[in-house]
Amino acid sequence: MQAFLEKMVQKHRPQAGEGKVADYIPELSRQNSAALGVSVYTSNGETFSAGDCSVQYSLQSISKVITLIIALMDWGPEKVFERVGMEPTGNPFNAISDLELYSPKKPLNPMINSGALVVSSMIEGLSVEERLERVLKLVQDMSGNPDIGVDEAVYHSERATGYRNRSMAYFLKEFGVIEDVEATLELYFRQCAISVTCNDLSRMGFCLSRHGENAAGQQVIPRSLARLVKTFMVTCGMYNASGAFAIQVGIPAKSGVSGGIMASVPNRMGIGVYGPALDEKGNSYAGVRLLQDLSREWNLSIF
Numbered sequence: 001m002q003a004f005l006e007k008m009v010q011k012h013r014p015q016a017g018e019g020k021v022a023d024y025i026p027e028l029s030r031q032n033s034a035a036l037g038v039s040v041y042t043s044n045g046e047t048f049s050a051g052d053c054s055v056q057y058s059l060q061s062i063s064k065v066i067t068l069i070i071a072l073m074d075w076g077p078e079k080v081f082e083r084v085g086m087e088p089t090g091n092p093f094n095a096i097s098d099l100e101l102y103s104p105k106k107p108l109n110p111m112i113n114s115g116a117l118v119v120s121s122m123i124e125g126l127s128v129e130e131r132l133e134r135v136l137k138l139v140q141d142m143s144g145n146p147d148i149g150v151d152e153a154v155y156h157s158e159r160a161t162g163y164r165n166r167s168m169a170y171f172l173k174e175f176g177v178i179e180d181v182e183a184t185l186e187l188y189f190r191q192c193a194i195s196v197t198c199n200d201l202s203r204m205g206f207c208l209s210r211h212g213e214n215a216a217g218q219q220v221i222p223r224s225l226a227r228l229v230k231t232f233m234v235t236c237g238m239y240n241a242s243g244a245f246a247i248q249v250g251i252p253a254k255s256g257v258s259g260g261i262m263a264s265v266p267n268r269m270g271i272g273v274y275g276p277a278l279d280e281k282g283n284s285y286a287g288v289r290l291l292q293d294l295s296r297e298w299n300l301s302i303f
């Protein structure tokens, strides 16, 4: 496995030049566009890593999986899905237009920005700090790494420039699905800036693959919710490229605009990928292709 991962990083790293590092969050543009790393954590408790695995990067949209789990724990599926839908979208992750087109007036799903804003607004706690602590705690519990925290530079960078998310949050307030806009945005920008490595992501994916039980054997997510969020990862996790990803890779996965991908192969392994040069849909260019090869070689597709 180790040798194969190293071969795959070598094969796919040159392709990173085909993609582009996100720059609408200025701090993200500082990432090395040629970076590529992958970690695998298997059900035998083994870790395999290759490439740029020690690099720290922000969760960005991968945090949407974590906040969805917490909102579901706080409110239960019925209440959460009164405010956010369950259907994939054919539009980009930060589209506003969907919000006007569909009825009832709620975001299409929790894996796109509008839906994730609604989900973050539902996380319980007395202050933004307390609510963020709950998100961090779940990330730490899933990965088994108590040192995971927020990258302050990435947080401030998005906070200063996140006009589109701000507009969307006000739009959603008009629909009555978000109450406190400013608190919601604060939490959202901070959850997106939670900083991890491929190793952390592989263990988080592993936790989901084991139905919510982390590598230390603690049930940190209820089984039913692990199943529910993995289903969203299949249908919506790679934004409007989820259909092609399901066909080409066939693994529940969630990507982020930093270039991270958390993938979860039921009962077998978690995979963490980092490749900040993105394709036109906002997924890691080399990362998706690397996962495609792993899936083919190890027969990982769930379908």
Ligand SMILES: NC(=O)CC[C@H](N)C(=O)O
Pocket (backbone or CB within 6 Å): 059, 060, 061, 062, 093, 094, 113, 158, 165, 192, 255, 256, 257, 258, 282
């Ligand atoms: N696709 C993403 O990772 C988006 C997350 C990013 N923080 C944003 O809201 O734009």
